[in-house]
Amino acid sequence: MKLDYRPEIDGLRAFSVLSVIFYHAEFELFGGGFVGVDVFFVISGYLITSIIFVELKEGKFSLINFYERRIRRIFPALFIVMLTCMLFAWLWFLPNDFKAYAQSQVAVSMFASNILFWLQTGYFDTAGELKPLLHTWSLAVEEQFYLIYPVGLVVLFRYFRRWILTSIFIVAFLSFFFAHWASYKRPALAFYFLPARIWELLVGAIMAIILIYRREWLSRLPLRETCASLGFLLIAYSVFVFESSTPFPGFFALLPTVGAALIIVFGERDTWIGRLLGFKALVGIGLLSYSAYLWHHPIFAFARYQGFQTRSQYIPYLLLAITFGLAFLSWKYIEIPFRSRWSIAREKVFSVSATVSVIFLVIGLLINASGGLESRFKARLIGDVGQLEFHRYIDDKFFDCEPKSVAAKALSWDGFLRCKQSKIGVPDVVLLGDSHAEHLFIGLAEAEPGLNVAFYISSGAPIIENVSFEAIFDELLKNGESQHVLVTFAYGRQISFDNQKSILEALELTVMRLIQSKKIVSLLSDVPSFQINPELCKFGYLKATVLDLCDISVNEVTEPNYEVVAELKALSRRQNIKYFEIDHVLCNQTTCGMIKDGQLLYRDDHHLNILGSRLVGRYLSMLLNS
Secondary structure, eight states: OOOOOOHHHHHHHHHHHHHHHHHHTTOGGGTTGGGHHHHHHHHHHHHHHHHHHHHHHTTOOOHHHHHHHHHHHHHHHHHHHHHHHHHHHHHHOOHHHHHHHHHHHHHHHTTOHHHHHHHHOSTTOOOGGGOTTGGGHHHHHHHHHHHHHHHHHHHHHHHOGGGHHHHHHHHHHHHHHHHHHHHHHOHHHHHHOHHHHHHHHHHHHHHHHHHHHOGGGGOOHHHHHHHHHHHHHHHHHHHHHOOTTSOOSSGGGHHHHHHHHHHHHHOOTTSHHHHHHTOHHHHHHHHTHHHHHHHHHHHHHHHHHTTOOTTSSSHHHHHHHHHHHHHHHHIIIIIHHHHSTTTSOHHHHHHHHHHHHHHHHHHHHHHHHTTTTGGGSOOSSBOOOSSHHHHHHHHHHSEEOSSHHHHTTOOEETTEESOEESSSSSOSEEEEESHHHHTTHHHHHHHOTTSOEEEEEOSSOOOTTOGGGHHHHHHHHHSOOOOEEEEEOOHHHHOOTTTHHHHHHHHHHHHHHHHHTTOEEEEEOOOOOOSSOHHHHHHTOSOHHHHGGGEEEHHHHHTTTHHHHHHHHHHHHHTTOEEEOGGGGGBOSSEEESEETTEEOBSSSSSBOHHHHHHHHHHHHHHHHO
């Protein structure tokens, strides 16, 4: 028994891949286009289960054959895209970005890019739209699924055949329950993690089993027309109504997945949905869908990295044309030839794929170990960029913060504790806030060697009602020590029009409580934020007109935060505390800059590096002692 070709499935693939690509192209109409990946998962689960079941029933199933087909389908085009990405990343990416790219190349080679991108999700992470291989997370999910699912299905078929559908339902339900919980509590984990995605693949598997064993009740055309239409509407609603902020892949993911399931089961070619999806142009795009998916994200990522405005009138359409041009070429000259068993023998399929994967892995490890091949560029400034050197310096030079109750709840980055102090014992001075308090620590600690300076930070605004600061305020409000608490945070990032009043009121209440607890409290201004990667300033990589972005006008700094700063100054007057404007040392009368006296002062677009911390720390020390 051979599976009948269903052109409407390729049409559904086309709709899915176009939704994803248009979403990444930032077409506003496709705000929920990311659900195309969920539809792909359902299709994949359906096709894989159908193939395995038919072969199991005929006694022809072989795991070796299964994995050979998967390798022929997935690896050749993926390897070409990876090679292309590596070459362009080598040409264009600055050291820290090239290092991050190399890590993703290693992860893709190990079928683990979803795990890497989950672990990288955080405060200092590079924007996803600049990561050429970010989209491979979904391939990793499928590859991990392929490693366990066929084996499990074979065992169930041979020994527990009556329980196959029940077992799949149970696993799918548990996975869906976990996904729904995690989409609210651990959204990054839910998005990238196989256990939160496996239910979508199993929805397709359930549809395959239903079609194999229960086709007779699907004969009524009105029922099939209604259900297929409903399925299409559910997918369309998800694509055009959902947004990036929609919790996913929990309850809301039911819409596109159930929609895809309904089309698979009911939307055969004699329904109007089947005829719509079977339209030749859509079927053609569906045939290109894998290659189009592989190419689109690197093309947009490299374009954005080079400074192209992908929201402009013409650029997105040019990039789309390049995407589908490359997709056609890789489909015709790579996908189709390598799927044929006559083109390359089975033994070579496994050996060549393993060898190429190892080569990519080793090259990625070497690039990562080299720090992103910084020797490709000539530095025009001194100063650290990226996060590693800054956090390693703090970890090497200073002590873990005290008491242990605060350290135990503290943030970390890449294994580095983000709660430190300059001496052992109770701190004399505490920098309180978020990462914008943290980046002042090195400079103030080194400028005040006679004092024990510490930083206590967490996520969000440092207010008592913020539960992430609970351990910190338990210590500061109850220890009875006379300490100078310097409060600052990324005001422009944490305070918006909607929450400004509530946060500032909560901040004033927090200041009052600290004063009542024998603390000397001062407010600090924030430092300027920029719109450029400081590595561009360090290596002089772009044209002079772009390098001008290493400086911004004073008005660009003051105008967006004018009202907040005025409120902070008013708060300090009401509570009779100091407000220190530390940003003045980074600005003159007209501009504020990332660079001073040949030194780069920022490690990313809004965090000071070691040299910047020292400059601002010395200035803050002078203000405190004046």
